Amino acid sequence: MSNIDLQYTLKDFKSENEVRWCPGCGDYAIMNAVQRTMADMNVPHEKFAVISGIGCSSRFPYYMSTYGFHSIHGRAAAIASGVKSANPDLSVWVITGDGDSLAIGGNHFIHTIRRNIDLNVILFNNKIYGLTKGQYSPTTDRGFVTKTSPNGTIEDSFVPGQLVLGARGTFFARAVDSNVKHNQLVFAEAAKHQGTSIVEVLQNCVIFNDGIHAQIADPKHRAERQLFLEHGKPMRFGHDNEKGLIVEKGRLKVAVIGENGVTEDDILVHDAKEVDPYLHMQLINMSMPDFPIAMGVIRAVDAPVYDQELEKQVAEVSATRRVNNVDELLKSGNTWEVDEPGSSDPVPFFKKKCPILE
């Protein structure tokens, strides 16, 4: 990256297109945070590529001034994998939703993560299909009534973070749409991470699932119900920062400092870089009312990155190659020469005439 400060601002990342999400949609705030993050990254503007699938959130690239590709349902991760593998020099962002990436695109989602391709994936989770007007999605809670589950769903939902860990993910973070400052922080971490970064943003669909995350997201409950994780810092929360996480019998537990002999030193320190996913999984699984919801970067571990490994392999193999170009390739291996007295001069293929023209 260059040492020159490119001095971008949010405006440099807005496109001329009119933004057409519903008034009050959580997407506005997320886009705002993405644009601010990109402006701060000091990466040349033309190196950004934003790839999306289908869904409300996937309109995102049109509202950005960067290179963008609004693709087809579920395939953003696969297309972005191609973009990044083809040119690792780019900063590639994937915009997707719970239906797009966890239903129709589930296969691409897990395999992208498994390969650890250096993509920044923002997963807008509103637990509903918004663009098609309110059908249940793979993150809709059991029993929830929607247009396609008038008597309540009879299936369990995915927990995105569990999928990420199950697919051997190296980066997972969680954030709430309206908290632009925190989003920005998390997006910056995602961008910095080498490998597939998945950020689940709890996003509010104001029309078809309004308030679905309100219990968690409402700022007035934030201190009690959200635990903002920071690597190397104790995992504390509460109005007076009086609560924290401890381990009891191998499981996480909320403790209050000063009660039952718990001191500040007993509170667990968050280690996002721990390779063993055991504790990260417990953090991902924390749910109300027994726990606050874990926010911020839950996991960020180092591992080989696919697009870098691919470049490296090409460089290594090329360095010791025995053929240098196609001409040499064609003449490598078992070949033989024809040069008889009766042989004719070769005719280029596209100029050959039919052999039975008499």
Place this chain on the structure above:
Amino acid sequence: MKDTKVIELEEVAIRFSGDSGDGMQLTGTLFSDATALFGNDISTFPDYPSEIRAPQGTVGGVSGFQVQFGHKEVNTPGDEAHVLIAMNPAAVKANARFMKPGGTIIYDVDSFTQKNLDKANFATDDPFGELKLDDYIKIAVPITSLTRESLKDFGMDNKSVLRSKNMFALGLICWMFGRPMDYIESFIKTKFAKKPTVVESNLKVLHDGFNYGMNMQHMTPQYLVHAAEIERGTYRNINGNIATAWGMLAAAEKSGLDLFLGSYPITPATDVLVALAARRDLGVKTFQAEDEIAGMCTTLGAAFAGKLAVTSTSGPGLALKSEAIGLAVMAELPVVIVNVQRGGPSTGLPTKTEQSDLLQALYGRNGESPVVVLAASTPSDCFYYAYLSCKIALERMVPVILLTDGFLGNGSEPWRVPSMSELPEITPRIAKNSSEFKPYKRDEDILAREWAFPGMEGFQHRIGGLEKNVEGAVSHDPENHHKNTEIREAKVQKVADMIPELEVCGDEEGELLVVAWGGTYGHMISAVREMRQDGKKVSLAHFNFIKPLPANTEEVFSKFKKIIVCELNLGQFASYLRDKLPEYEYHQVNKLKGLPFTVTELKENFEKLLEE
């Protein structure tokens, strides 16, 4: 067009070879008898070791049996074998010089131990390299361990188990060449009537060998031979899948772009992926995707990122890729999709050839979704049509589907390798002037848009699956959609100006025009040649360009009294021609047996039509 003659499918020489104790003579005899009873003419050649008691595992101790069989009269066991079954390293060494260049070697990988390599006097641990067999198709089969596994419940001693290895090899070969095994079974039952365990164990191993072939989808090797190698130059043996891979590699070098292949393994197209995965040395990036859809999508992503992006698949894979190909049509990105056709529908006949994906290639997408469709016609010309597919995609900003098939992909033939300087230039439509750039601004003549990709400063834009206006903004304007739909079709038709005219093989007018396309070329030209030698007024128009059709197609058709369209499907090209050039009557020859045409059946059909 070039001169070539096919060896009919069953005109193949097979050499069984192993240690004197491996039962190769019996294996060869049983296979030959089964083949003769199947209705093929055969000629055999047993090749015993010169030393009666040569040491086991040595070259001197190798025993061989060669059989050649074919539809027509076969007078010799074949000078060189197309297929070698080698039970140990010594057998490979003893027979290497009897092999046809580029032939297939099936060998018992379990026997390739250091001890056996030493016995056969190999100097290195790379016996195939040492014998210069690099370009041969080598199929490693753990015959010994699979035989052992097959018989584990029989309580037999090791020596008896090893003696049954030949039955495994025999079963495998029977599968590869579609031989029924009932004769072999009854032979075993009669011969060992008094030893029920021997009957049972032999039958078990025989069937396990047959099923192994089926499970591994080991394909029947197919060969083309040329009438004569008259042009001077450097020759090599090549099969269609490698030729396809190398044609794309040549296009990448010529266009100055990196090559990216996103693909998913599928019979019979996998070897395109394999051949390019081996070319990291030339900068190729292959991406083995999680499924066919991702194979197409990563390819599309690479095209968006400015690479020569290609994918390889076969029929069922093309079906899965269709939605993403539609996106390539809409986004107007240069991609090449190679479909190595196989028997369908559904899983169909994965290892057998067919031409039944033509209409899928032309129309198998939602909406009006035109792409350029090409078809290669011999194993080696896959190189040129793959090259041309890339050139068209890059210069016209359009997806191109290249149709080959199992017969071409796995078939091989000697090929005069061209030099890069013989190949036409490729000029990708990379945008140059950012102040004038608009995503969907087109060249007025060829209707292609310009290509700008991430990393190019000042060209930032958005594309996608939604209908757009010239500026690249989403547009639901009815007039705009109608116009763009027509433009996308017209852009494909404009490709006709960069492809060669349809050539007539034979007189340009006459009684009968034989029309065919793609991989049937070798059989078509053989049939037409033979009929012309008999004085019949027959000519051949063989198509490599399906969409658009060559500009002179109608002119060619108009000079003949009758037209007959031959294809390995129920008449897909014939229906397409009826749609495009409805003023002609199209007779048809169709075949759906998973096999190529035979010259004889083609001639019979043509003669019948001439007599009508």
